[in-house]
Amino acid sequence: MTELNAVAQATIAQAVETPAAAAASSASYETVGQPFLDSGAKMSMRDVDVFYGDKQAIFNVGLDIGQNEVLAMIGPSGCGKSTFLRCLNRMNDTIDICRVTGQLQLEGQNIYDPKLDVVPLRARVGMVFQKPNPFPKSIYDNVAYGPRIHGLVSRRAELDEVVETSLRKASLWEEVKDRLHAPGTGLSGGQQQRLCIARTIAVSPEVILMDEPCSALDPIATAKIEELIAELSENFTIAIVTHSMQQAARVSHRTAYFHLGKLIEVNDTEKVFTNPDHELTEAYITGRFG
């Protein structure tokens, strides 16, 4: 145990070094477990570094996300898991000082290709945010927004159908079918988050990124969302960032443990939570720090 603390502290000490020194040391670690898949990778990332100005937030991360897989990303606050997630559909583009290097591919296509248009990329890789953020419009318009802007449907009836299917998939249909034209902001927190999920799946993305989707919800709403994630994984590839290890254990197939911008371990979820390969992972999941 003393050994373990020493390792943890050493890592912490390393991270607070000057950015240059930290960057220099970034190559000197290796992700343990199985970050890469032999086949069936939907998204594959290699040597990803992310910088906020001079500060490096992500160090040399390599990771695959498999088709129809639920990948959970866990780790202490500020470890870069959300930053990494937001690289996957280029949401970090909105931050001026953010710079991403390395290869990030969606089905073999480089998503940081300067020629690539982010609009279709984000239609393929949707995102659900930490805080439910429905538009201040009706429930119907919230879900219909994506199909409308992408021109996915041509007739009103088709749109109605897309809205209904999406709300059904997000298990919200029964609760809202009588008030589709009531404002989406009038729903409860859990319903709002499911509305946001419905809005995301209405454009039929291939990958859904979820950034702590339950952190603002109560346990009952959380349970519903988790159930939903399990159902959605039949059709979608899901990457979820979570602070709740129980949640990661419940919903995911594989789990990636991030620590201070580094990807420490990636393994099958069961293995991570029963017999992790790395001391840091064990220390974190047993609650010794973080």
Next chain:
Amino acid sequence: MNKPSSHDTGANVENTMSTIDKVNRNLAKRYRKEKTFRAMGIASIAFGLLCLVVLFTDIIGKGHSAFLQTYIKLHVDLSTEMLYIDDPSDPHQIAAADYQGALKEALKERFPEVTDRRQKRNLYGIVSNGAGFQLRQMVEENPALLNTQLDVWVAADDDYDTYYKSRGEGEAYTGRFNEEQISWIEALIADGAVKKRFNTTFFTAGDSREPEQAGIRGAMMGSLFTLLVTLALSFPIGVAAAVYLEEYAPKNRFTDFIEVNINNLAAVPSIIFGLLGLAIFINFMEMPRSVPLVGGFVLTLMTLPTIIISSRAAIQAVPPSIREAAMGIGASKMQVILHHVLPLALPGMLTGTIIGMAQALGETAPLLMIGMVAFIVDIPGGITDPATALPVQIFLWADSPERAFVERTSAAIMVLLGFLILMNTLAVWLRKRLERRW
């Protein structure tokens, strides 16, 4: 909260006790300070309200009488000989007839004792020299009145108007009157031939040298056209500039420089903008003087910084989560702006715009520079007709020597304030109406 832990000793307990005592000792002082702090705020508001009440009392007290006008009843003979009309079917002759003469004749009949030439001229001055037009209009509308005798109420001259209005309250205004003039008007009052009516002229006429014929319609229309030009230019330009600066402009020294200068422009005295307008629009671009078009250009320059600053603030206030949500489903930048940012920022933008417009409505100095201070009798019918504006009209009337312009100045101020209050209410209403919760 106070879970006893292993190192909770007696000394610690004593320390906490004395801390509470210390807190209690200072408590009274803290509350006293808080009370003073609050009292200062209340005093400031009370002072502001007092000033407002004094201002309104003064203006309304002086100006309310301008909404009434004294009328005098005269028995007029409208025979064709009197009016020098040969052919009553000819509209030109009816239009050109001497109605003022008929009024003079009526006065002469009422006061047959006046024979002296100078006195006669004084006598004719009882009625407004615009009263003939009133009579002409009556006849033109109803030619059957020709060759009849009838009682008509015609507007009194401004001096008699002021005299009659001030008559009840202490010392009446006598101005340049002599004893006889007072006796005439008193005789008419005794006949019941003098009364006050609502002053429609004030709202339907343009400016005039004669107070009883002067109205603010010209100035109102001038202000309206000027503001329309200002609004049509400054709202789109201001919003577009704000959107670009907030959403597209890279954050570098150049945009910092632009930002600082927009803030500086908001503080530039408005007369400078007037000079700029004079130099550029009138001297260089050779646009006509005194027209609402140029006034609108100048006021646009003046209001733009206000609109840009408030629009930027409104855009910044849009929660980033809404932008992220839209971008997360693949909305393009323009779609994010048009579908989400602008609708949410609109109430703030409109509020800023209306406040800018209210500022422009009250602005005088730049209009003086571009010649909108001229004496213009005609009511402007478009943005290229010479015009003046409400605040300038107030300035002009405040300068006029006639006593009756004092109340009209105050009345014009009331109208201007009324419009300002209306615009500010509109801003509040729009904000309430369009505000969406999330």
